[in-house]
Amino acid sequence: MDRSSLNNLLLGLSRLADDVPMGGKNYVEIAWDYYIERAFNMNIKDKFKPASNNALDLCNAWIETMDKEGLLDKNNYQLSNRGESVDIQVDKQNCTYYEYCSTAKEEGLPLTCPRMLGFRWIVTNQGGRQYQLEIEDFVDAKPCSGTIYPGERIKQILCRDGDNLCVAGERAIVLSTHAFGILVKTIYDYAPHLLDRVLYESTYYSSLVEYEKVKSYFNNPRETVEHLLNVVQRLGNIRYEIAEFDNLNKRAVIKAYGSYMAEIFVNNELSTSPKTSCASGRGRLAAYFTKAWDEDMVCEEMKCEAFGDDYCEFILLPKYL
Amino acid sequence: MRNEKMGFFGIHGIDCMIGTGLSYGSQIMIKGTSGVGKSVLASQFVKETLACRDNCIYICCDQSPGEMRESLKQYGVHPLPYEERGRLVFVDAYSLEPTGKNYFSSEDGLEKYLALEKEVIDHMVNGSSTRIVVDSLSTLFLGRDNQEIMEFHRYRLKLLKRAGIIAMDLMVDEVMEESMFKLSAHLYDVIINMYYAGSTERPIRALHMGKMKSGKFDSSQLFYTIDPNIGLIIMQNLAS
Numbered sequence: 217m218d219r220s221s222l223n224n225l226l227l228g229l230s231r232l233a234d235d236v237p238m239g240g241k242n243y244v245e246i247a248w249d250y251y252i253e254r255a256f257n258m259n260i261k262d263k264f265k266p267a268s269n270n271a272l273d274l275c276n277a278w279i280e281t282m283d284k285e286g287l288l289d290k291n292n293y294q295l296s297n298r299g300e301s302v303d304i305q306v307d308k309q310n311c312t313y314y315e316y317c318s319t320a321k322e323e324g325l326p327l328t329c330p331r332m333l334g335f336r337w338i339v340t341n342q343g344g345r346q347y348q349l350e351i352e353d354f355v356d357a358k359p360c361s362g363t364i365y366p367g368e369r370i371k372q373i374l375c376r377d378g379d380n381l382c383v384a385g386e387r388a389i390v391l392s393t394h395a396f397g398i399l400v401k402t403i404y405d406y407a408p409h410l411l412d413r414v415l416y417e418s419t420y421y422s423s424l425v426e427y428e429k430v431k432s433y434f435n436n437p438r439e440t441v442e443h444l445l446n447v448v449q450r451l452g453n454i455r456y457e458i459a460e461f462d463n464l465n466k467r468a469v470i471k472a473y474g475s476y477m478a479e480i481f482v483n484n485e486l487s488t489s490p491k492t493s494c495a496s497g498r499g500r501l502a503a504y505f506t507k508a509w510d511e512d513m514v515c516e517e518m519k520c521e522a523f524g525d526d527y528c529e530f531i532l533l534p535k536y537l
Numbered sequence: 538m539r540n541e542k543m544g545f546f547g548i549h550g551i552d553c554m555i556g557t558g559l560s561y562g563s564q565i566m567i568k569g570t571s572g573v574g575k576s577v578l579a580s581q582f583v584k585e586t587l588a589c590r591d592n593c594i595y596i597c598c599d600q601s602p603g604e605m606r607e608s609l610k611q612y613g614v615h616p617l618p619y620e621e622r623g624r625l626v627f628v629d630a631y632s633l634e635p636t637g638k639n640y641f642s643s644e645d646g647l648e649k650y651l652a653l654e655k656e657v658i659d660h661m662v663n664g665s666s667t668r669i670v671v672d673s674l675s676t677l678f679l680g681r682d683n684q685e686i687m688e689f690h691r692y693r694l695k696l697l698k699r700a701g702i703i704a705m706d707l708m709v710d711e712v713m714e715e716s717m718f719k720l721s722a723h724l725y726d727v728i729i730n731m732y733y734a735g736s737t738e739r740p741i742r743a744l745h746m747g748k749m750k751s752g753k754f755d756s757s758q759l760f761y762t763i764d765p766n767i768g769l770i771i772m773q774n775l776a777s
């Protein structure tokens with residue numbers, strides 16, 4: 217396959233990953249892992265002789281073997297170790313995937329470096345310990361840089377598990393907004409006074425757990441919150457945008473677009489007159505920020521798409537204020 | 538959803554009683570004995586007001602604005618963002634000493650109250666409807682003669698009606714003479730009576746609508762309980 221066709225194929229993969237619920241960069245990484253595994257077993261396995269199972273030795277053996285097989289040029293790589301991590305630099309001038317990376321970045325598609333992913337795969341699979349890859353932003357004028365480091369993969373991908381669907385390792389079900397709307401409408405019909413609290417608290421408590429599950433993968437609370445909001449978006453529930461994130465005063469403003477709850481409230485007439493409707497969104501954000509700032513936080517919805525506003529607006533603030 | 542905006546209480550059983558809702562400019566009297574849950578009902582009314590994107594003015598006569606803020610938090614509304622955006626204003630008619638711009642002393646004349654109320658209304662954010670709650674109006678009347686009270690009543694409620702404001706006035710049974718209630722009653726569009734029913738040994742809270750100007754209302758007695766996080770829950774809702 218010529219270089220251009222290969223790059224187009226990869227761009228197709230990134231575009232698909234962007235469209236798939238819970239897809240994104242992790243989806244691209246999983247696809248690459250399958251590819252690398254097959255390539256390793258078919259062409260490299262018997263010739264792969266690392267000096268030890270140390271991460272740097274495994275990486276060096278990887279590029280030596282690949283170089284001998286004519287699959288890459290080892291002179292384009294620089295490796296150095298930092299504790300258990302390995303820093304990687306790749307000269308992008310002659311890189312086969314240059315067109316893929318530059319176009320994916322330009323188009324805002326989920327992107328990962330196929331070269332560096334090889335290192336993560338070999339260290340994880342030959343070293344017996346999970347490694348993750350963090351890549352610096354793709355900048356045209358500089359060599360590509362990244363680091364592989366010991367860390368668990370976040371189980372956030374929507375996937376099949378036999379007859380079931382799984383999200384984050386737990387069985388998942390997919391409901392249409394019509395079906396979910398009927399569920400909510402039934403609660404409203406039998407216990408209207410409880411609807412708000414049911415929606416708020418069920419999301420609040422499940423969101424506390426979600427935060428706990430992923431916080432160790434991120435460097436700071438903002439990154440963790442951004443990741444979690446991104447997951448909600450990838451599920452197609454609502455797209456959040458952080459408008460203000462004041463660590464010092466523990467205040468935040470979040471805008472949200474395409475709220476499914478606003479849609480459900482309007483379609484099912486779940487109130488006597490139009491009103492702010494995103495109790496579950498408030499619960500989710502209150503939980504994430506309670507964890508992020510280790511403070512009992514509350515969330516007020518100041519604008520809502522159920523009113524015809526362009527977006528829902530949430531304000532987060534400490535309860536004690 | 539209806540096209541014309543109507544106001545509701547935010548308490549399902551009561552909202553069912555008032556049918557199509559309250560038009561803006563309606564005046565509501567909530568009458569009841571002390572401790573029966575009038576302020577809790579008012580808190581839920583404020584929550585509903587803010588959720589409907591209306592502005593709210595809360596006149597605190599029986600507790601401080603600080604205590605009222607805590608009460609709102611208890612029922613699931615943090616008042617601060619709404620106060621910061623000028624959508625919720627507290628008037629302190631409770632404290633003995635002035636606490637800020639929106640302060641009314643019980644020693645001042647009722648005409649001064651009217652001037653302050655008008656000033657606060659005029660300063661509310663434009664473009665949104667406004668509701669006002671006085672908790673409780675009967676406290677303002679303590680030590681004043683009946684004629685002064687009636688004149689104040691008539692003038693104030695006319696002003697609020699003209700301004701298209703939904704007004705909720707809380708009245709404590711023990712504070713006002715029954716004859717004054719009767720005289721005031723015709724000035725209001727809606728009257729809700731809250732009381733203890735059942736036996737003295739096992740009292741149960743109940744309410745009924747005593748009047749609705751349109752005449753289209755359900756006057757059944759509703760029993761209710763008070764949940765510390767939700768507020769008034771009409772028991773008929775629990776049974777259905």
